[in-house]
Amino acid sequence: MKNWLRKNPHVRAIRVAASDLNGQARGKRIPARFADKAIEGGTRFPMSVLNLDIWGEDIDDSPLVFESGDRDGVLKPTERGFVPMPWLDAPTALLPIWMFHEDGRPYDGDPRHALRAVLDRYTERGLTPVCAVELEFFLIDDSGRNLQVPPSPRSGKRRVAGEILSLRALDQFDGFFTDLYDACEEMDIPADTAISEAGLGQFEINLMHGEDALRAADDAWLFKMLVKGMARKHGFAASFMAKPYPDYSGSGLHVHFSVLDAEGCNIFDNGGPEGTAALRHAVAGCLVAMPGSALIFAPHANSFDRMVPGSHAPTGISWAYENRTSAIRIPSGAPAARRIEHRTAGGDVNPYLMLAAVLGAAMSGIEDAAEPPAPITGNAYAADLPQIPGDWASAIDAFDSSPEIARIFAPDLIRNLVLTKRQELHYMQELSPEEQVAIYLDTV
Known part of the structure; x- marks a missing residue:
């Protein structure tokens, strides 16, 4: 150093x-x-x-x-x-x-140590998780009373529409994205593909997968800091808050993961599309821990505005093959790359706690050889499914009392986070939605 x-x-x-x-x-x-x-x-x-x-x-x-x-x-x-x-x-x-x-x-109250402790459980079994994260965020003009899309530095116009996979939307902010990618190179953050998303001024950038989950969490934490700082340098704001605009989709932070054995083989790969028993066990662990983990995946008052039916954010506890309405998706593709996509977390999460919750739950399922229910087909929002806690207070209570969470996190961290969120819940109730948005815009 x-x-x-x-x-x-x-x-x-x-x-x-x-x-x-x-x-x-x-x-x-x-x-x-x-x-x-x-x-x-x-x-x-x-x-x-x-x-x-x-x-x-x-x-x-x-x-x-x-x-x-x-x-x-x-x-x-x-x-x-x-x-x-x-x-x-x-x-x-x-x-x-x-x-x-x-x-x-x-x-034990340090979130990075919480993830390290989960990874120790993998190491003890001779296993290594391979992780990649997808981060969604908004570019926002917050100079006036109401949030709006920044004017394009190229045309001076505001595009008041979601533009899914639009090259025009990317090109409008090409200077920002060029500087952002240059900065990622300087900081050794493995930024890969950028796309425009469904929200107003919403974009997603994927970080490349790697065999060091602590580094993946570091990358996500540093990337969020970088995006927000670089946006201000360009004269507007960037935010990973879950739902800045009530009428448009919110931002998620999806994680893809597989697990390698001591020989470097993917334990989820059985040579076919369905995956191995270990994949099913990991899925089962993630599903059973999902109610207790909701506070990690939706940690703020604004988080739950994102988690509503039909909003591209899961509300029911389910898994499926190649189905983005489910909370857990098994993507198609080459068997050697068979993996789990956990789609529940918002962009406003702490990356260390999020990866600890996901990987810790998966390991619990592997340790228990747990079996999940049958994978769903069709629209998860229309299915009769057990539900993820739908409000902040319920999520806090579920986290506090969950036996699955007690297997993942140290008692001190559980206590500290519950005290934090109950205090925030108390004071947020005194604020208007606009005042809440003003707090979350720059912080999360």
Whole structure:
């Protein structure tokens, strides 16, 4: 890491930052000449900082604050090392960090450690998950009272329509996307295909699959930060909030995953389209954990506006082959690439918690050799299916009491997230929908 700074003497400042439970970057700015201290000894800030609400406030009844004296954790660099921050004017680098106790134990309330703990379960079985994520987001002009599509930098016109797979929509913002892809190269984020989506000014970019799920979550977390920062540099906003416009589709964050054995073979591949028993077991684990996981996949008040019938977001708990109305889809294609697509999460999620919930549930199903119900056919919205919790309060309660969640996440993290979301629920009820949107637009 010191070598990186020596090779980049133009960098004037660094940020050290960790993800809190809401996926917000929490950290410090440090002059580059004092970076060695953060690299060698880590940095310190209160454990409660990873357990703030969406406004950045302490949780009123959290034991991490006054009860414990608001003690510090020690934050050490992750294996990612420094990454540039190309959306800032001054040459700046970000050093991602994660939290440990004073004695070196991982802090269970850190979402990155939650994913690491799930991946340890795979490693113990000689297995490796291969993950890829698809991130949807909106480009938004938020300069007036009402949100609207930014005017095209090329024509000056606003296209007030969803334009699915429209090259014209991409070309209108070609300067933004060119800078975004250049920045992904600088930050070593594997950005692949971009498409325009069904919402107003909505786009999707896929990140390439890889055999390091921690890195996949890092990429998604950094990518969200980059997109929002680069949009502001271009004079408009970008947001991953679930539903900025009530009359158009919301944004999802879909994850595709398969699992390799010690020989590098896909354990979901049986040479045919249906997949193996291990695939069915993983599907079953994801389905049974879905009610308890809803808070991870829909963590905010606005999240549930996306999850309504006919909105391209799942509401029923089901799986299917090549069917985008189901919560879990098995895509077609070459058997060697047989995989599961988990379609429930919104774009507003914490990527670390989302991947931990999905991969943890799949592993529980594999461990139990669980069998799912029969795959559905046709329109899932018209089928009689068990339902994903449809409101925030129900999702919080389900997460708090779920035995499936207790197998995936540490008790401290469960407690911290429940306290956070109950506090947010309380205060969000005092706000109008417009005020809620204003909060979520830049944060999630």
